[in-house]
Amino acid sequence: MTGVGPVTPPPAGYRRGVLRPALASLLTSAVAVSGAVLVGTHAPAEVDGEPASARTVRAADAESVLAISIDGMSVAAVRRLGRAQLPNLHRFMRAGASTTNARTEHEMTVTLPNHTGMVTGRRIDAATGGHGVTWNDERLVPATVQAAAGHDVASVFTVVDQAGGSTALFAAKTKFTLWERSWPDAIDQVVIDQDNGALVDRLVADLDEDRDFRFLHLSLPDNAGHAHGWMSRPYLRAVRQADALVGRVVGAVGSDPVRKAGTTIILTSDHGGHGPRHDDARLFDNYRIVFMARGAAVDRGVDLYEINPTHRDPGTRRTGYGARRQPVRNGMVANLALDLLDLPAVPGSELDADMDLRLTAP
Numbered sequence: 001m002t003g004v005g006p007v008t009p010p011p012a013g014y015r016r017g018v019l020r021p022a023l024a025s026l027l028t029s030a031v032a033v034s035g036a037v038l039v040g041t042h043a044p045a046e047v048d049g050e051p052a053s054a055r056t057v058r059a060a061d062a063e064s065v066l067a068i069s070i071d072g073m074s075v076a077a078v079r080r081l082g083r084a085q086l087p088n089l090h091r092f093m094r095a096g097a098s099t100t101n102a103r104t105e106h107e108m109t110v111t112l113p114n115h116t117g118m119v120t121g122r123r124i125d126a127a128t129g130g131h132g133v134t135w136n137d138e139r140l141v142p143a144t145v146q147a148a149a150g151h152d153v154a155s156v157f158t159v160v161d162q163a164g165g166s167t168a169l170f171a172a173k174t175k176f177t178l179w180e181r182s183w184p185d186a187i188d189q190v191v192i193d194q195d196n197g198a199l200v201d202r203l204v205a206d207l208d209e210d211r212d213f214r215f216l217h218l219s220l221p222d223n224a225g226h227a228h229g230w231m232s233r234p235y236l237r238a239v240r241q242a243d244a245l246v247g248r249v250v251g252a253v254g255s256d257p258v259r260k261a262g263t264t265i266i267l268t269s270d271h272g273g274h275g276p277r278h279d280d281a282r283l284f285d286n287y288r289i290v291f292m293a294r295g296a297a298v299d300r301g302v303d304l305y306e307i308n309p310t311h312r313d314p315g316t317r318r319t320g321y322g323a324r325r326q327p328v329r330n331g332m333v334a335n336l337a338l339d340l341l342d343l344p345a346v347p348g349s350e351l352d353a354d355m356d357l358r359l360t361a362p
């Protein structure tokens with residue numbers, strides 16, 4: 001199957017720079033003045049004669065956020081293949097803030113429940129405030145996340161949309177049409193293509209559009225894990241292929257200096273895997289995942305737990321939601337992205353709802 005293409009065309013009269021129109025030109029001047037990227041470090045005291053207070057780019061700001069999820073990528077594979085065989089992922093970690101000991105949602109280690117947590121900032125269990133998406137197939141009933149939860153459920157897409165921004169979804173599995181049904185007006189472009197390379201082509205082409213938030217889902221490791229087993233040779237090859245695709249995306253973002261200066265890329269996974277499966281939420285290999293960020297407003301080469309005393313490295317534990325100091329979770333993607341964009345947290349969300357997960361040293 002070569003994919004079902006763009007399900008939603010960009011709206012006519014496409015909005016450009018509505019969210020924070022001044023920032024792009026500000027970035028341009030900042031780069032020009034210093035010859036270096038200033039976002040996320042210190043703004044100049046004075047630019048073009050204007051006082052710093054009116055020009056300062058807040059350290060917590062990004063112009064655009066790209067969230068990448070690599071379906072089924074296990075930490076064991078990231079460690080075993082190392083820098084030599086996963087040059088792009090390991091370069092990503094050296095260039096940014098990261099941990100190889102993040103956590104999935106507590107209840108389940110499967111794709112659709114975990115990804116829906118990433119964009120809603122909610123746990124899974126609807127009875128305790130979760131999004132309610134407990135299935136992981138193509139079913140059309142419940143038709144939406146809202147139907148699963150029994151009430152309205154906001155997402156990173158709806159918050160960006162309500163602020164006048166633009167969003168896009170690029171996914172390699174057709175089950176992600178759930179999100180399009182759930183937030184039809186808030187996701188401006190949906191591309192679903194099971195061919196991961198073609199999907200990345202579409203995302204790279206889309207980088208010319210002025211978007212505030214993009215979500216990219218890559219499926220290669222999960223597909224190979226189900227067919228051949230996690231840590232099998234075909235699985236490890238798929239992780240290397242995913243690494244190469246990440247390299248293409250990072251390179252494309254960085255090919256334009258203004259875009260590079262204003263973009264933060266977040267990268268995580270929905271779950272790992274063990275043997276031929278990944279659905280036992282009690283297994284360390286399933287619930288341990290990577291979480292990393294690089295780009296605008298991110299320090300280089302820092303460990304997320306070292307710079308976040310509000311969060312606790314869980315060791316080998318499967319920490320529940322009741323722990324005072326939470327581990328870094330994949331469900332923190334939504335509110336971290338909104339924090340970077342200087343927007344409010346997702347209404348009704350729980351994971352990093354205080355927006356205290358930081359990407360720079362205190």
Ligand SMILES: [Zn+2]
Nearest residue numbers: 072111222278
């Ligand atoms: Zn799977």
